[in-house]
Amino acid sequence: MDIAVIGGTGEEGFGLTLRLARAGRHVIIGSRYEEKGAGAAEKARGILGGNAEVDGTSNQLAAEAGEVVFVTVPYAGQADIYRSIKDNVAAGRIVVDCTSPLATAVGGRAWQVIRPWHGSAAEAAKALLQQGVRMVAAFHTIAGEALQNLDVPLESDVFVCGSDAEAKAAVGELIDQIPNLRWVDAGDLSMARIVETLTALLVSVNRTYKVHDSGFRVTGRDTWGPPGA
Numbered sequence: 001m002d003i004a005v006i007g008g009t010g011e012e013g014f015g016l017t018l019r020l021a022r023a024g025r026h027v028i029i030g031s032r033y034e035e036k037g038a039g040a041a042e043k044a045r046g047i048l049g050g051n052a053e054v055d056g057t058s059n060q061l062a063a064e065a066g067e068v069v070f071v072t073v074p075y076a077g078q079a080d081i082y083r084s085i086k087d088n089v090a091a092g093r094i095v096v097d098c099t100s101p102l103a104t105a106v107g108g109r110a111w112q113v114i115r116p117w118h119g120s121a122a123e124a125a126k127a128l129l130q131q132g133v134r135m136v137a138a139f140h141t142i143a144g145e146a147l148q149n150l151d152v153p154l155e156s157d158v159f160v161c162g163s164d165a166e167a168k169a170a171v172g173e174l175i176d177q178i179p180n181l182r183w184v185d186a187g188d189l190s191m192a193r194i195v196e197t198l199t200a201l202l203v204s205v206n207r208t209y210k211v212h213d214s215g216f217r218v219t220g221r222d223t224w225g226p227p228g229a
């Protein structure tokens with residue numbers, strides 16, 4: 001399964017690229033600038049070495065190639081990016097939106113959020129894509145820095161939101177391939193209204209305790225993953 005990471009040149013997307021490529025996936029980094037995407041891919045191959053399969057190109061070509069398309073861009077540019085890839089993401093494809101609507105998009109603070117009209121950034125994104133695209137929201141509680149630090153196991157849980165159970169399970173399978181990472185089915189896509197804001201909460205905790213990698217572990221069960229398992 002080929003994975004596209006739109007905005008994979010940035011903190012979160014580059015970290016996801018490293019983790020997924022190290023798990024054996026072919027990852028295509030997308031950028032607004034083709035050469036920047038290619039440069040990030042070269043950097044990822046340099047870090048991972050061996051047989052790592054990472055390529056880089058434009059957001060549009062990456063979106064077209066990815067069977068699962070991660071979108072890791074700041075909220076300020078989210079709508080433009082989705083409009084720019086709309087024609088490249090066919091119905092049936094899985095899109096994983098990782099956007100947190102931090103108030104930095106409007107000149108505010110990273111520990112504050114704004115409320116998108118549709119309820120969440122993921123729901124806004126879904127409204128911009130073709131009908132039939134399977135939207136999932138995830139990774140808001142996993143820091144880009146932690147993803148990029150391959151020597152350190154990830155500790156925070158991933159909350160996965162979406163209305164398509166099969167799409168969530170497919171994303172969950174990818175998450176399971178990243179060592180030590182657990183995913184929790186957080187419910188319908190509208191639950192992204194809560195989950196997206198957790199990034200701001202972690203920024204605030206990081207700030208208070210002067211750390212970079214606070215996170216969440218959900219209690220109440222020994223294992224999470226697919227409900228019913």
Ligand SMILES: NC(=O)c1ccc[n+]([C@@H]2O[C@H](COP(=O)([O-])OP(=O)(O)OC[C@H]3O[C@@H](n4cnc5c(N)ncnc54)[C@H](OP(=O)(O)O)[C@@H]3O)[C@@H](O)[C@H]2O)c1
Pocket residue numbers: 007008009010011012013030031032033036037072073074075076077078080081098099100101102139140141142143144145199
């Ligand atoms: N970083 C984290 O630890 C973290 C944690 C949880 C959630 N998130 C969320 O994940 C998303 C990405 O975060 P990030 O820290 O990776 O962001 P970032 O590094 O600032 O940006 C990611 C990429 O998005 C593109 N981009 C930047 N500004 C843009 C704009 N105004 N319009 C369109 N594209 C733009 C750039 O790619 P090109 O120039 O190559 O096109 C950039 O490399 C955000 O929504 C953030 O809230 C981040």
